[in-house]
Amino acid sequence: MKKRKLIESIIHGIFLILGLVTVGCVLLITIYLVVSGLPAIKEIGLFNFLFGKEWASTAENPKYGILPFILTSVYGTCGAILLGVPIGFFTAIYIAKVASKKIKTLVSGAVNLLAGIPSVVYGLVGMLVLVPGIRKLFNIPDGSGLLSAIIVLAVMILPSIIKVSLTALEAVPKEYEDGSLALGATATETYFHISVPAAKSGIAASIVLGVGRAIGEAMAVMMVSGNAPNMPSLFESVRFLTTAVASEMSYSNGLQRQALFSIALVLFLFIMLINTILNLFLKKNKETTK
Amino acid sequence: MKRKIYNDLLKILMVLATIITCSIVLFLVIYVMAKGLPNITWELLSTKPSILNNTIGILPDILNTLYIVIATIIIVLPLGVGAAIYLTEYAKNKKIVSIIEFASETLSGIPSIIYGLVGMLFFCEFLGFKTSLIAGALTLVIMNLPTIMRTTQESLKTVPQNYREGAFGLGAGKWHVIRTVVLPGCVDGIVSGCILSIGRILGESAALLFTAGIAHTLNDIINGLSNSGATLAVALYIYAKERGEFGIAFAIAAILLIMTFLINLSASLAGKFLKKRKNI
Numbered sequence: 001m002k003k004r005k006l007i008e009s010i011i012h013g014i015f016l017i018l019g020l021v022t023v024g025c026v027l028l029i030t031i032y033l034v035v036s037g038l039p040a041i042k043e044i045g046l047f048n049f050l051f052g053k054e055w056a057s058t059a060e061n062p063k064y065g066i067l068p069f070i071l072t073s074v075y076g077t078c079g080a081i082l083l084g085v086p087i088g089f090f091t092a093i094y095i096a097k098v099a100s101k102k103i104k105t106l107v108s109g110a111v112n113l114l115a116g117i118p119s120v121v122y123g124l125v126g127m128l129v130l131v132p133g134i135r136k137l138f139n140i141p142d143g144s145g146l147l148s149a150i151i152v153l154a155v156m157i158l159p160s161i162i163k164v165s166l167t168a169l170e171a172v173p174k175e176y177e178d179g180s181l182a183l184g185a186t187a188t189e190t191y192f193h194i195s196v197p198a199a200k201s202g203i204a205a206s207i208v209l210g211v212g213r214a215i216g217e218a219m220a221v222m223m224v225s226g227n228a229p230n231m232p233s234l235f236e237s238v239r240f241l242t243t244a245v246a247s248e249m250s251y252s253n254g255l256q257r258q259a260l261f262s263i264a265l266v267l268f269l270f271i272m273l274i275n276t277i278l279n280l281f282l283k284k285n286k287e288t289t290k
Numbered sequence: 291m292k293r294k295i296y297n298d299l300l301k302i303l304m305v306l307a308t309i310i311t312c313s314i315v316l317f318l319v320i321y322v323m324a325k326g327l328p329n330i331t332w333e334l335l336s337t338k339p340s341i342l343n344n345t346i347g348i349l350p351d352i353l354n355t356l357y358i359v360i361a362t363i364i365i366v367l368p369l370g371v372g373a374a375i376y377l378t379e380y381a382k383n384k385k386i387v388s389i390i391e392f393a394s395e396t397l398s399g400i401p402s403i404i405y406g407l408v409g410m411l412f413f414c415e416f417l418g419f420k421t422s423l424i425a426g427a428l429t430l431v432i433m434n435l436p437t438i439m440r441t442t443q444e445s446l447k448t449v450p451q452n453y454r455e456g457a458f459g460l461g462a463g464k465w466h467v468i469r470t471v472v473l474p475g476c477v478d479g480i481v482s483g484c485i486l487s488i489g490r491i492l493g494e495s496a497a498l499l500f501t502a503g504i505a506h507t508l509n510d511i512i513n514g515l516s517n518s519g520a521t522l523a524v525a526l527y528i529y530a531k532e533r534g535e536f537g538i539a540f541a542i543a544a545i546l547l548i549m550t551f552l553i554n555l556s557a558s559l560a561g562k563f564l565k566k567r568k569n570i
Contacts, residue, residue, distance in 0.1 A: 022373060022436070
């Protein structure tokens with residue numbers, strides 16, 4: 001009997017350790033980013049690093065200002081949200097409330113496929129369709145730049161927005177809608193004035209999730225944004241926080257390499273902020289649909 | 291009158307948005323297939339790249355992808371399932387549970403480029419694995435841990451409480467109950483977690499670029515894991531961005547798209563199975 005108890009507590013301990021692996025991983029990532037990211041910031045100076053307008057890491061007098069990357073990431077994300085959210089929002093309402101069962105399965109299947117397509121495939125199609133298209137349409141020398149990146153990101157965040165909004169809209173109690181219909185509102189009015197407000201924290205969560213996806217995407221953006229460290233403008237070649245890390249990592253050394261880790265740290269802080277907001281909305285959503 | 295216009299406008303917007311979404315998907319699928327399928331030849335699939343003959347083959351990339359999927363799943367399964375079991379069966383301390391759940395949510399929000407960077411620092415440099423498939427696989431283990439944990443946990447919650455109580459009542463110990471009653475009941479959750487993870491591994495590139503590398507050499511699984519190697523998604527990026535071989539890139543894209551489709555299909559089948567069992 002004593003032996004059995006001992007075995008049980010050993011097994012309990014093993015499972016506890018397995019459970020704590022995730023916590024360990026988060027700590028590992030955080031500590032590594034902070035430890036490897038801080039030295040360069042110290043050397044360059046926090047203000048010069050965050051608000052320096054010029055990035056010239058391989059020049060004789062290297063300059064490490066990442067303001068162009070930060071602004072590009074922020075503008076790119078805002079653009080993708082402006083473009084992607086309306087399309088995703090209306091599609092989600094259509095699938096959740098209007099569509100027949102057959103259309104619903106079909107469209108949800110399409111959205112799931114969109115969610116599963118690897119980011120390099122988006123990048124490839126963007127590179128060969130979007131970039132030449134923009135070049136011809138606006139008659140500019142090179143189509144790769146912020147606009148192409150925004151369009152690619154908008155498509156990539158669509159599935160997250162549609163799926164999370166859909167779940168929230170479907171969780172709205174049917175009684176709310178029936179009440180509105182009984183009072184004489186049309187079906188469409190009911191969806192937009194009753195269902196949407198009832199699902200608003202879920203929809204907000206979907207937007208924040210989209211922000212997180214857009215700001216963290218690297219490969220697809222790398223293939224269509226041109227990758228020159230300019231201040232952001234729609235038709236010029238730009239570099240994001242993510243692509244700044246990816247594009248120089250393979251040949252960097254010394255302070256340049258450390259500065260790349262500092263960029264990753266800045267990106268990480270952005271993501272943690274977004275995650276905190278996301279969890280706030282998700283918690284609220286759970287409470288309202290209970 | 292105004293009300294009718296308002297109603298119609300909203301209806302039109304909804305239909306329009308849905309049409310836009312669907313046509314994006316259709317366009318992507320048709321375009322990639324049209325450009326990619328003609329380039330898939332037996333020679334491409336069954337050879338390695340040769341500078342002498344100036345030919346390109348993606349067999350090494352296919353094998354690398356397979357190796358990395360196998361290695362990742364083998365390592366992540368016990369970790370993820372174990373963590374899920376701890377959370378649903380053992381944990382009594384609410385604080386520990388909320389810390390673990392917070393950690394898993396944080397992990398699922400971190401972008402893959404950051405995984406790649408930390409994976410490079412920790413596995414390749416600190417632990418001395420160099421740029422190798424195993425370093426890539428370990429990086430992907432951390433990435434996929436939350437997925438396996440979540441699906442297993444969801445499935446564990448559907449195992450009826452009275453099964454456990456029945457087993458305890460017959461005098462079984464906790465570990466015995468988990469092994470014989472709880473685990474068999476959550477197999478479908480584990481399977482659907484695996485399917486989702488495989489999908490993510492197939493499409494991953496940013497996290498693998500600096501951890502698993504970009505080599506195209508032919509290896510068996512033992513040698514393969516300790517050497518650098520590109521997976522299909524990474525190879526696509528290299529061929530498209532750095533070599534300008536768009537035909538090859540599209541062929542790989544078509545293969546990846548077909549895999550995505552199959553994975554979605556099997557995931558929805560697994561989901562249906564889970565739902566059916568829930569209703570019993």
